[in-house]
Amino acid sequence: MGGDRPRGPVDSSRVPRYAGPATFARLPRLDEVGAADVAVVGVPFDSGVSYRPGARFGGNAIREASRLLRPYNPAQDASPFALAQVADAGDIAVNPFHINEAVETIEAAADELLGTGARLMTLGGDHTIALPLLRSVAKKHGPVALLHFDAHLDTWDTYFGAEYTHGTPFRRAVEEGILDTSALSHVGTRGPLYGKQDLTDDEKMGFGIVTSADVYRRGADEVADQLRQRIGDRPLYISIDIDCLDPAHAPGTGTPEAGGMTSRELLEILRGLASCNLVSADVVEVAPAYDHAEITSVAASHTAYELTTIMSRQIAAARGVNAGA
Ligand SMILES: N=C(N)NCCCC(=O)O
Ligand SMILES: [Zn+2]
Numbered sequence: 001m002g003g004d005r006p007r008g009p010v011d012s013s014r015v016p017r018y019a020g021p022a023t024f025a026r027l028p029r030l031d032e033v034g035a036a037d038v039a040v041v042g043v044p045f046d047s048g049v050s051y052r053p054g055a056r057f058g059g060n061a062i063r064e065a066s067r068l069l070r071p072y073n074p075a076q077d078a079s080p081f082a083l084a085q086v087a088d089a090g091d092i093a094v095n096p097f098h099i100n101e102a103v104e105t106i107e108a109a110a111d112e113l114l115g116t117g118a119r120l121m122t123l124g125g126d127h128t129i130a131l132p133l134l135r136s137v138a139k140k141h142g143p144v145a146l147l148h149f150d151a152h153l154d155t156w157d158t159y160f161g162a163e164y165t166h167g168t169p170f171r172r173a174v175e176e177g178i179l180d181t182s183a184l185s186h187v188g189t190r191g192p193l194y195g196k197q198d199l200t201d202d203e204k205m206g207f208g209i210v211t212s213a214d215v216y217r218r219g220a221d222e223v224a225d226q227l228r229q230r231i232g233d234r235p236l237y238i239s240i241d242i243d244c245l246d247p248a249h250a251p252g253t254g255t256p257e258a259g260g261m262t263s264r265e266l267l268e269i270l271r272g273l274a275s276c277n278l279v280s281a282d283v284v285e286v287a288p289a290y291d292h293a294e295i296t297s298v299a300a301s302h303t304a305y306e307l308t309t310i311m312s313r314q315i316a317a318a319r320g321v322n323a324g325a
């Protein structure tokens with residue numbers, strides 16, 4: 001930052017990529033570089049789940065799986081870690097026994113990082129964490145456009161009377177007025193619901209739905225074009241529940257649903273959104289205990305790589321640096 005060249009990842013041709021502690025993409029820690037344009041941060045929290053637990057371990061599993069990422073991203077013709085300082089900010093220490101306190105802690109930690117001027121790339125945790133992250137982003141940017149990749153709507157009201165769960169963050173966010181309701185989309189939606197009313201309620205909140213079957217039928221490029229038009233130049237938050245992918249592409253998750261997108265479709269849609277004003281993003285619901293051969297965490301690490309590339313290119317473009325560096 002500040003005129004200096006960004007410090008990039010450890011050189012895997014000199015230090016074996018499987019050696020040493022895992023940071024995202026082998027990038028420096030935030031405390032090693034002082035400040036970052038994109039802060040990658042883990043949120044080890046899964047006390048909001050309705051089925052299988054384990055997403056508290058997602059962030060570190062994604063970091064481990066990200067050891068194989070290389071510094072040049074040909075799909076976006078960019079070297080994301082040379083264009084901007086991306087650094088691993090470690091984990092937010094959240095209370096696993098008290099959801100309301102955890103939500104407050106996440107919001108405060110996000111406020112602090114966003115306050116330094118960084119954009120956030122959050123790894124791990126269950127979907128509950130999207131609410132405090134959106135609260136924090138909206139304090140900075142006003143109500144944001146939301147692109148939500150998920151098998152589920154996550155606009156349900158309560159579970160067991162609880163307001164903050166992984167099935168309810170986006171209803172809370174709409175109620176709180178922190179989303180721009182003219183640009184809300186779910187992508188990858190599928191699977192059984194509690195009733196038709198789930199869809200009616202969701203539509204009333206302003207969401208449009210691109211089901212996983214729509215992605216299959218229409219193709220990633222057309223879907224990305226349509227989403228880009230809906231989003232325009234609004235500040236955009238992308239929330240990716242890894243269960244948007246088919247269980248074949250992401251078995252390591254808590255509430256798997258058959259008939260999902262491929263990892264290729266997800267990555268291609270994201271690349272098609274490279275011109276959007278992406279202010280922060282999360283990748284949630286990676287539960288490594290159900291994973292095999294790192295299938296899920298590799299998919300999640302590549303997903304976070306595309307998202308950080310989008311952010312880095314935009315930061316560089318705003319500084320007048322050619323993105324194809
Ligand atoms: N956000 C995720 N992954 N799942 C929500 C599922 C809510 C339910 O059990 O009905
Ligand atoms: Zn889900």
Ligand SMILES: [Zn+2]
Pocket residue numbers: 127150152154166241285
């Ligand atoms: Zn979800």
